[in-house]
Amino acid sequence: MNDRASLRHALPRAVLGPLTHQPAPLRRSLRRFGNLVGVVSRFDAPAARSRGAFRASIPATLKTNGGAAAAVFQPGDSLTLPPAKAALLTREDGREVLVGIRPQHFSRAGGGPLRNGVVSYSAVADLIQPTGTRTFTTIKIGGVDAVAELQAHDVSSHGERIDLAIDLNRVVLIDPASGLVIA
CATH class of the missing domain: 2.40.50.140 (Nucleic acid-binding proteins)
Known part of the structure; x- marks a missing residue:
């Protein structure tokens, strides 16, 4: 069994991507004005900051x-x-x-x-x-x-x-x- 198939069965549906059923990224880089400001893990505790959903x-x-x-x-x-x-x-x-x-x-x-x-x-x-x-x-x-x-x-x-x-x-x-x- 390849790694992708085993990973798909090991992760709950909420962790999988919406349409492709591929695993959602576990780590993501955050950029502000093109500069890297940090890397966030899916499992990090949420902070009391608000930047994520804004496109401006x-x-x-x-x-x-x-x-x-x-x-x-x-x-x-x-x-x-x-x-x-x-x-x-x-x-x-x-x-x-x-x-x-x-x-x-x-x-x-x-x-x-x-x-x-x-x-x-x-x-x-x-x-x-x-x-x-x-x-x-x-x-x-x-x-x-x-x-x-x-x-x-x-x-x-x-x-x-x-x-x-x-x-x-x-x-x-x-x-x-x-x-x-x-x-």
């Missing part, structure tokens, strides 16, 4: 004014944070943070009004990856690549300018020095 960790500076707060990016772009997040950041003016946005918190902005905490953002589609019913599109926010998960036909060509809605109620602000979530 965008460096920004927090600007607060009374009950309002915004994340300001290098080229001058900014995203105004919803009141619930701003209330947690009253003493954080000028603090450097990483803004974590998951791909599923982007959508195509329609013509109607946006709900509270959702902001409109215009970007150019750099890379388009159709996957059937969904399309993963790479855009730039604050000069950093971000991945947006959109409907299959929301973006049709490379270089197309698209209006997105970003749900900032779900955004996570991370302290870059410690890697801990601050809001």
Whole structure:
């Protein structure tokens, strides 16, 4: 019996890959901005850090004014944070943070009004990856690549300018020095 077949029978189904029933990698390298920052084993205890599921960790500076707060990016772009997040950041003016946005918190902005905490953002589609019913599109926010998960036909060509809605109620602000979530 070859090693792969014996390994398949020795590992429980949860450790196997989703479609191929091949073993999922036991060790994985973590990269931040292309640099190796560590290697994680499937059996390591989870840490109180939050970097894993984000396809965009965008460096920004927090600007607060009374009950309002915004994340300001290098080229001058900014995203105004919803009141619930701003209330947690009253003493954080000028603090450097990483803004974590998951791909599923982007959508195509329609013509109607946006709900509270959702902001409109215009970007150019750099890379388009159709996957059937969904399309993963790479855009730039604050000069950093971000991945947006959109409907299959929301973006049709490379270089197309698209209006997105970003749900900032779900955004996570991370302290870059410690890697801990601050809001």
